[in-house]
Amino acid sequence: MPSDRTAVVIGASMGGLLAARALSDSYARILLVDRDDLPAEPTARRGVPQGRQLHVMLTRGRHALDELFPGLSEELAGLAVPLIDLHEQVSWYNDGYLMSRRPSQLLAIGLTRPLLEHAVRGRVAALPGIEFVTATEVLALTATADRGRVTGVRLRHRDGAEQIVPADLVVDASGRASRSPLWLEELGYAPPVEDRVRVDVTYVTRLYQREPHHLDGLLGTLANAVPGAPRAGIAIVQEDGRIAVGFSGMMGEQPPTGDEEMLAFARTLATPWITEIVEAATPVTEAVRMRFPASVRRRYERLRRFPAGYLVVADAMCSFNPIYAQGITIAALEALLLRRLVAAGESGLSRRFFRGSARLIDGPWSIAVGTDLRFPAVEGPRSPRVRFVNAYVHRLHVAATADPVLGAAFLRVLNLLEPPTALLRPGTMLRVLRGFWRGGRPYTPVMNPQRVAADPAASTLG
Numbered sequence: 365m366p367s368d369r370t371a372v373v374i375g376a377s378m379g380g381l382l383a384a385r386a387l388s389d390s391y392a393r394i395l396l397v398d399r400d401d402l403p404a405e406p407t408a409r410r411g412v413p414q415g416r417q418l419h420v421m422l423t424r425g426r427h428a429l430d431e432l433f434p435g436l437s438e439e440l441a442g443l444a445v446p447l448i449d450l451h452e453q454v455s456w457y458n459d460g461y462l463m464s465r466r467p468s469q470l471l472a473i474g475l476t477r478p479l480l481e482h483a484v485r486g487r488v489a490a491l492p493g494i495e496f497v498t499a500t501e502v503l504a505l506t507a508t509a510d511r512g513r514v515t516g517v518r519l520r521h522r523d524g525a526e527q528i529v530p531a532d533l534v535v536d537a538s539g540r541a542s543r544s545p546l547w548l549e550e551l552g553y554a555p556p557v558e559d560r561v562r563v564d565v566t567y568v569t570r571l572y573q574r575e576p577h578h579l580d581g582l583l584g585t586l587a588n589a590v591p592g593a594p595r596a597g598i599a600i601v602q603e604d605g606r607i608a609v610g611f612s613g614m615m616g617e618q619p620p621t622g623d624e625e626m627l628a629f630a631r632t633l634a635t636p637w638i639t640e641i642v643e644a645a646t647p648v649t650e651a652v653r654m655r656f657p658a659s660v661r662r663r664y665e666r667l668r669r670f671p672a673g674y675l676v677v678a679d680a681m682c683s684f685n686p687i688y689a690q691g692i693t694i695a696a697l698e699a700l701l702l703r704r705l706v707a708a709g710e711s712g713l714s715r716r717f718f719r720g721s722a723r724l725i726d727g728p729w730s731i732a733v734g735t736d737l738r739f740p741a742v743e744g745p746r747s748p749r750v751r752f753v754n755a756y757v758h759r760l761h762v763a764a765t766a767d768p769v770l771g772a773a774f775l776r777v778l779n780l781l782e783p784p785t786a787l788l789r790p791g792t793m794l795r796v797l798r799g800f801w802r803g804g805r806p807y808t809p810v811m812n813p814q815r816v817a818a819d820p821a822a823s824t825l826g
């Protein structure tokens with residue numbers, strides 16, 4: 365049963381909503397504070413600019429959301445959200461090789477980010493003790509005289525009025541621009557070390573009306589970026605008979621937003637499916653662009669001193685290159701961890717939470733950063749392990765053109781159902797080597813001869 369304690373969560377986006385859900389079993393009152401007015405409809409908002417960009421929910425994240433909100437996937441299916449078999453119903457074009465498909469249990473939900481947030485917000489609002497404090501900015505933390513414990517937050521409402529709100533626990537879910545490092549310094553603590561990997565990614569997303577012949581009847585397609593051709597394209601079906609097309613460019617490559625330019629960009633991807641949509645489908649939104657300069661991981665788990673009564677979660681702790689679609693899944697896994705830790709008692713909570721989160725983040729971070737290091741312009745240490753794994757995964761893509769077992773193994777890791785080391789199991793390695801020696805079947809583009817030439821095999825080595 366919840367005690368009479370109060371928690372304040374800074375930020376009511378996915379990270380804050382999921383943290384509030386985690387705390388709701390143990391806290392009587394939870395205030396979710398956000399700068400924005402939270403829309404009554406599933407629409408994008410200012411405080412979450414990435415809401416207009418294509419989002420994919422990884423399978424592990426969907427499982428975690430269903431654990432936090434039983435029946436959520438079914439509820440969304442009732443809102444005309446498609447369930448997508450990521451192995452059977454999506455064409456994966458990795459490093460110039462088209463993965464062979466087969467039925468799987470890798471099911472994803474295809475929906476816009478605002479609808480997901482709206483559905484989750486509805487579930488959270490229905491929990492006992494939840495209050496949304498909107499149009500209100502958190503300015504600072506308050507603390508005990510010895511600064512050993514955070515005691516609440518100082519807020520400013522949009523009308524300019526300031527207020528101190530006391531809390532037994534404050535959780536920072538304010539996203540990648542989190543001011544926690546600064547707030548900690550104000551209280552006399554060292555800020556966390558920051559791992560930062562510049563990727564200079566630009567996203568462009570546009571929604572189109574879906575027609576049955578799109579994607580040859582499949583529900584999604586992806587063509588990845590490779591060194592020498594740092595452009596990627598993705599299309600995936602979403603609610604209300606829409607199809608989202610997302611372009612991304614690495615290291616300064618900027619996908620365009622004009623009709624003609626988008627078509628030209630699509631034609632430089634190897635496969636025909638996105639071109640067909642951009643060329644002939646009816647757009648239902650403008651194309652929207654967003655830049656993402658760097659993956660950032662703040663190493664709170666390494667701090668020797670940290671005030672009691674305070675936590676940092678989700679993007680505020682770690683924000684990944686969005687190409688790997690990991691952010692919400694990690695926020696949901698952190699929420700499951702938080703729920704378990706809080707239920708077991710709060711002594712040493714921050715230490716236990718940050719250590720547990722670091723373990724959750726290690727694998728996904730190594731996938732994102734390791735893969736980004738294939739691009740020569742991305743700065744960072746290329747250990748022999750990173751070089752080996754990248755060269756190996758390229759060979760896996762070659763072999764996966766004919767061996768669906770390898771495609772499944774790759775997608776299970778990508779969807780965070782298995783750690784990256786699962787790809788190095790002896791049986792899998794044997795299949796990779798056998799398939800690679802036999803030679804994969806490079807995909808021959810049907811419509812797009814203008815594809816930018818690339819030699820991914822050579823560049824995976826560094």
Ligand SMILES: Cc1cc2nc3c(=O)[nH]c(=O)nc-3n(C[C@H](O)[C@H](O)[C@H](O)COP(=O)(O)OP(=O)(O)OC[C@H]3O[C@@H](n4cnc5c(N)ncnc54)[C@H](O)[C@@H]3O)c2cc1C
Nearest residue numbers: 375377379399411414419420502539678679686689691692
């Ligand atoms: C282009 C792009 C594409 C992405 N695609 C995917 C994807 O496909 N799959 C996936 O899982 N993830 C994706 N992500 C990541 C995902 O959007 C985030 O991981 C997710 O939103 C969780 O973030 P958050 O709640 O921690 O922060 P945010 O979503 O950034 O929200 C922060 C919230 O805090 C509020 N706030 C900030 N400061 C204050 C303050 N001082 N006082 C009060 N309120 C404050 C803001 O208004 C906002 O509501 C993508 C990200 C980007 C940039």
